[in-house]
Amino acid sequence: MKSFFTFLSLCMMIFGFSQSKSKTANSENGKIQEIETIILENKSDPKALEILRKADRLYYSNSPRSLDSYSYKAYEKVSLDIDQDSISNFKEAFNKNIHLFNKKKRDSLSDISARQIFARSKLFLWERAQEFKYSKRFGEKINILDNRISGLKQPINELITLQSNRNKIPHQITQENRSLYHFFLSDTIVMDGRKTFVINFREVSYRKPVKKRKFTGTVYIDTETFGIKKIESLSREKDESRVSSTWIYYNSKWFLAEERVKMEMSRMVMEEDAEQENDQAKRPQKKIRKSFGTYAYLYAEYFDFQSPVEENKSDFKGYTFNLKNADGKTLDQYRTRPLSDREMRTYKTIDSLGRIYRIDSKAKFATGLINGQIRIKSLDFDVGELVNYNLYEGLRVGIKTKVNENFDAYVSPDYYIAYGFKDDSWKYGLGIDFKTTLEKNSFFRIEYTDDVFASGEFHRRLWNFKMRMMNYGNNINNDKYYHYKGVSLSYLNDVSNGLTLAFAARRNFEEAQFDYNFRNEGAGFHNFNTLFTLKYSPNSTNIMTPQGKSIVEQRNPELYFNFEKSFSAFGGDFNYTRFDALFIHNFKTLIGTTGFRLYGGMVFGDAPIWKNFTMNGMASNSRDLNFNLTSFLGFATLEGGKYYNDRFIAYYFTHQLPWYFKSFGQNVSSVDLVLRGTLGAMKRPQNHQFDYQQLDKLYQEVGLEWNNFLSSYFNLGLFYRVGYYTTGNFKENFALQFKLKLLQF
Incomplete structure (x- = not known):
């Protein structure tokens, strides 16, 4: 899931909306970004550790990848919004401060517009539908059935292929991360008709103050197969971040069925005038500061599980990913629940802002750097040719330009020219590709x-x-x-x-x-x-x-x-x-x-x-x-x-x-x-x-x-x-x- 929120942070930078505070959910990724120290002494419950060892050892045999073939679909929704319980309070505070906003000489997303957007819609919304097919003979095929990102007219292909951790073993289960948490077997319950171990955990560095949680997460393990049924991970402070993943038992394997993430990204502060008594009217007006958290939300649901499936070689032809559609027109077929009015307004609001702030071009510029390119209309510039150094040429500066598909889909000429300051000589090259x-x-x-x-x-x-x-x-x-x-x-x-x-x-x-x-x-x-x-x-x-x-x-x-x-x-x-x-x-x-x-x-x-x-x-x-x-x-x-x-x-x-x-x-x-x-x-x-x-x-x-x-x-x-x-x-x-x-x- 880390890749989703890396992209979301990128989008915030493209909009110009800066973060004042960022926290990472404890189970959001395996890099353990909230760990303060490592305590080598193991104080976990031995029974809980033995269950986790079996879950780790049997993870592959319990996963769909151990089947000969399977297929399923997924609908995912990623958004950036204020806390759902704070929307009405935010609107009230925003309306009281609108006169202050109108006095601003320059309206920018990082200063005023973000607040205006949150008053009526989300700041960001991304929907995607995918189909996953797997065959031991032919490998994996991922069809991107449809995709829509608010503010972008054209799809950013390098971004719409980002994946969650659906095929990766949760890092709380793996042996190398076992010493980062204390685990406690607390109960055995029945979930979906199956007996399930309940194992609570918290970080080894965690010391529980009065207002903080006793545990930071729970792992649910099936007692018969030792497959992972559910993982919940919470932030130390209440109502900040939450990560939840749920699996279902299908064809004797555990398929990921649902993922939910709520992660705090930043906080916004607004001031409003405090009400005063009549005898205090002449005193300077007091200000009340209200703080509103902005959160990244992820909701993913996996459905239409089938196994085994008919294995046609033609279905797996080409590259792993195949883009079927990317204009959002068929997303209604895959949404597991309709969009809310606030979500519908998001597309209209952010799409209009996307045209004003040229978000498409900024996003393409940012993603082009991933492949070492800077794209300007019909030209791609190679980042690797700009500045180099070696002992013979000394400092070498150059420019390499390639005509891209915006000019012609099949023919692509290019050239470069470079100069070495130490050998005092020019170099150049000319080429042309025919697809x-x-x-x-x-x-x-x-x-x-x-x-x-x-x-x-x-x-x-x-x-x-x-x-x-x-x-x-x-x-x-x-x-x-x-x-x-x-x-x-x-x-x-x-x-x-x-x-x-x-x-x-x-x-x-x-x-x-x-x-x-x-x-x-x-x-x-x-x-x-x-x-x-x-x-x-x-x-x-x-x-x-x-x-x-x-x-x-x-x-x-x-x-x-x-x-x-x-x-x-x-x-x-x-x-x-x-x-x-x-x-x-x-x-x-x-x-x-x-x-x-x-x-x-x-x-x-x-x-x-x-x-x-x-x-x-x-x-x-x-x-x-x-x-x-x-x-x-x-x-x-x-x-x-x-x-x-x-x-x-x-x-x-x-x-x-x-x-x-x-x-x-x-x-x-x-x-x-x-x-x-x-x-x-x-x-x-x-x-x-x-x-x-x-x-x-x-x-x-x-x-x-x-x-x-x-x-x-x-x-x-x-x-x-x-x-x-x-x-x-x-x-x-x-x-x-x-x-x-x-x-x-």
């Missing part, structure tokens, strides 16, 4: 490029924006670049939801921009090569939008594979074969979450140094302290641009401990243990005449990463080199590393 269909990613591309690139880079074809952004710091201390100029023809096709294939043929002139001689033949050569790329991500979910494929959720495992072949045809000077592969996965255990990246590559035949592997070092030997930004495949303590191999293997392991703590602020911190290592070799080092070294012994570094460092949105990593390459100089072995938390693992 073969609008149902999936499938297009031909022709491009001409005149640019520079780091020597020995691992292929990043088909990496998404987040992965590329994580790798921006990879060449901060690498000055071994080569210049390339030429033309390429490529084709990309999404064979299925989880499999993408790409093929490219290129003819370039390539030349080292450093003191280099290859086989005593110089530093510049013609290269004609082909590149085959495969990406396999079977568990990721995607949706096709007018802008192209959008990744809804990137899930592991993932495999990236590149096979490059150079030919002496068409004037090419080389005849080598190069491949590399990257495998990413993570998994949870009782002792935390472990993630790893395994990657490597090999070159057969003679290839210039820039077609070998640079080993991804990011450290600088000229600085007193190694400080760098995170890299998806880099080493914090390894000197950049110094080591090259024609074959190597590497690993990156990280383990997040199930231990949460707070320094200050609202963010909860945790600690990751990190281990990185690599080993390689160079078969014919005599081919390369320049100053470099082989990395032919195992290189390792260990690290400790503090997530949400000092309650910020950054992670701070401390790394130290261990093993064969350790030196007696501490500054060479030690490195600090910063990472934006949103990049995750």
Whole structure:
């Protein structure tokens, strides 16, 4: 459910309505944002813990995913409003203060308009109807049957795919969060004709004052199957926040049937004149301050359960998400109850404001950043090309623009131009895409490029924006670049939801921009090569939008594979074969979450140094302290641009401990243990005449990463080199590393 309210906060920012206070319901997400400390001593009822262990262990066998097939529908409604019991009082206070509002010179949503809206309607309303289909043979298909968001004329496809926690085990049940609560078995009752355990819980840091609740939530567990029947979670203070999820027993499995959330977002204060006695009329008028809470509400109902269902391959064709309709005209077919008059007025009020405040364009701008783009009418600007830095170019600034579907649905030209301040040179590229269909990613591309690139880079074809952004710091201390100029023809096709294939043929002139001689033949050569790329991500979910494929959720495992072949045809000077592969996965255990990246590559035949592997070092030997930004495949303590191999293997392991703590602020911190290592070799080092070294012994570094460092949105990593390459100089072995938390693992 966290994603729903992240979106709601985004909408509030788009409107200009700021929050003065924000609290998070205790069960709203697994990040435990109200935990103040961790008490390791377990004081829970042993009987309650044993029941929860069984519920956790049997969760999958009790869930619909253990069936061969099923289908059901859902109707969801998300809104932002004042407390329902305060509407009449709010209207009265608003009417008494209307003369004060009229004296304002500037009417803005954050100042006056929000109060005016609440006087007659909600501030925000979002409805959605979905159909969920599942088959063990064909996977999951989610059809968005209809959707309507107040204030938006056009759907924001990246947002309407947001999902609740319908397929995720509640975090109160999981073993890693067991120490965050105290659980007490209080009763056994009958619910819907089935005997049910009643387990109350509260946070371990919770100390009950007089006016606060004794417990902050209740879990209801079926006594026969140990399936979860219901979870209720309350805020510490009464009437602030509430989360409730209910399951029903159907076909011997527990299906989520209903979700209700009430979460306090902010408070508004209005003043009104106090009534005075006649003998006090000459005294200054007293003011009465009235406070009204604004709340986010979620209501979701799941219905029309069927299992088993007829499994037609055509029903699961394409990407995971399929948008059937998005104008709200068919929502009446799926509403489980009619809209209230206040809700009906919301669409009329907010839609009119949406036109005035251009909410559509603001929302598209905000969501475009998710994919690294800034959209202005028919042009998309690549955020990743605006500012970069490496040791060869220094500060690099540029602009990359692509003509989007607003100009033409099938043809999309693009160009970029960039300038490096240190090498004092311009770079540019021109390209054009020709789509073969609008149902999936499938297009031909022709491009001409005149640019520079780091020597020995691992292929990043088909990496998404987040992965590329994580790798921006990879060449901060690498000055071994080569210049390339030429033309390429490529084709990309999404064979299925989880499999993408790409093929490219290129003819370039390539030349080292450093003191280099290859086989005593110089530093510049013609290269004609082909590149085959495969990406396999079977568990990721995607949706096709007018802008192209959008990744809804990137899930592991993932495999990236590149096979490059150079030919002496068409004037090419080389005849080598190069491949590399990257495998990413993570998994949870009782002792935390472990993630790893395994990657490597090999070159057969003679290839210039820039077609070998640079080993991804990011450290600088000229600085007193190694400080760098995170890299998806880099080493914090390894000197950049110094080591090259024609074959190597590497690993990156990280383990997040199930231990949460707070320094200050609202963010909860945790600690990751990190281990990185690599080993390689160079078969014919005599081919390369320049100053470099082989990395032919195992290189390792260990690290400790503090997530949400000092309650910020950054992670701070401390790394130290261990093993064969350790030196007696501490500054060479030690490195600090910063990472934006949103990049995750």
